[in-house]
Amino acid sequence: MILVRQEIGEVLRDFRQQKGHTLRQVAGRASVALGYLSEVERGQKEASSEILASVAEALDVPISLVMRQVSDRISVLEGLQTFPDVVPDDLVAEVGPELSLR
Structure with a gap:
């Protein structure tokens, strides 16, 4: 069974380690209990x-990058061969074409 919370945790840990931060540093900056x-x-x-x-x-x-990484990980676990890359037109219109993710 795929658990989203596990994928979120893995992605957060990966980003934290890539940036060279300790758990204590991130918890302090985020005002979240270390445990x-x-x-x-x-x-x-x-x-x-x-x-x-x-x-x-x-x-x-x-x-958005955190959630995208989570989505991509889940897609792999589900065995999808391709990753959909679609931004809804109404969102593109809302943020403007210059900020489009397409």
Whole structure:
């Protein structure tokens, strides 16, 4: 069974380690308890969207990139051969074509 919380934890840990930050540093910057963040990284706790946003900000990583990495990991686990890369037209219109992700 694929658990989204485990994939989120793996992605957050990967970003943290890539940036050379300790768990304590990120927890402090995100104003999240160290033990709680550790549990999130190990896939033992579900993080709210607010916590995810705080941790992503503490890592200086856009939340969209975190979620994209999670989505890509799940696609691989589900055995998909291709990754859909679609941004809804209404979102593109809202943020403007110069900020388009296409």
